[in-house]
Amino acid sequence: GENVEQHPSTLSVQEGDSAVIKCTYSDSASNYFPWYKQELGKGPQLIIDIRSNVGEKKDQRIAVTLNKTAKHFSLHITETQPEDSAVYFCAASYSGNTPLVFGKGTRLSVIA
Amino acid sequence: EAQVTQNPRYLITVTGKKLTVTCSQNMNHEYMSWYRQDPGLGLRQIYYSMNVEVTDKGDVPEGYKVSRKEKRNFPLILESPSPNQTSLYFCASSLGTGGYEKLFFGSGTQLSVL
Numbered sequence: 001g002e003n004v005e006q007h008p009s010t011l012s013v014q015e016g017d018s019a020v021i022k023c024t025y026s027d028s029a030s031n032y033f034p035w036y037k038q039e040l041g042k043g044p045q046l047i048i049d050i051r052s053n054v055g056e057k058k059d060q061r062i063a064v065t066l067n068k069t070a071k072h073f074s075l076h077i078t079e080t081q082p083e084d085s086a087v088y089f090c091a092a093s094y095s096g097n098t099p100l101v102f103g104k105g106t107r108l109s110v111i112a
Numbered sequence: 113e114a115q116v117t118q119n120p121r122y123l124i125t126v127t128g129k130k131l132t133v134t135c136s137q138n139m140n141h142e143y144m145s146w147y148r149q150d151p152g153l154g155l156r157q158i159y160y161s162m163n164v165e166v167t168d169k170g171d172v173p174e175g176y177k178v179s180r181k182e183k184r185n186f187p188l189i190l191e192s193p194s195p196n197q198t199s200l201y202f203c204a205s206s207l208g209t210g211g212y213e214k215l216f217f218g219s220g221t222q223l224s225v226l
Contacts, residue, residue: 006154034213036215042219042220043116043202043219043220044155044215046216099157099160099212100157103154104152105154
């Protein structure tokens with residue numbers, strides 16, 4: 001089955017700097033890759049997702065890139081702000097056939 | 113407001129005492145699922161349901177039961193809780209077009225089994 005590895009497990013950046021979180025997946029059939037943000041005391045919330053027919057997707061300060069050949073995808077947050085501090089999860093699935101498999105999460109701290 | 117509502121938010125119980133965690137969504141979603149979150153292990157799926165009366169096991173179903181008698185509700189049942197089921201539980205739902213896409217999560221239920 002699918003296995004998703006996420007790095008780093010913790011990340012601290014200065015406010016205004018960029019943050020990058022990387023995930024690798026094992027099943028080449030996976031074609032859907034979402035990212036979730038979990039704030040303290042809340043459930044995860046979808047922030048961006050990408051399909052395997054797209055190499056990059058952006059939404060304001062957030063972007064996700066996908067390298068199908070290498071089987072890895074990354075979350076990029078630019079101009080980080082204190083409210084970006086949270087735990088971020090990546091996930092992968094083959095849409096409609098297999099459940100989402102989540103990475104173990106990255107705790108991002110943005111230092112003001 | 114579109115939301116997934118879980119109750120209770122916190123629950124402390126003793127080994128062997130049956131309990132139910134409720135989950136309800138108001139978005140007319142087809143797909144619903146339960147996850148548990150443990151430190152260092154991320155989110156692991158317990159059970160899921162693609163539609164009413166259709167449920168299936170996830171990665172860690174042992175010790176849990178679910179039912180989907182109505183579209184909006186998907187309760188999680190622990191018939192005989194044990195300490196290794198102490199965890200943070202999340203219910204989630206999605207429109208179902210892709211089965212697992214664009215999940216909406218509840219706020220979580222922190223369960224402690226003594």
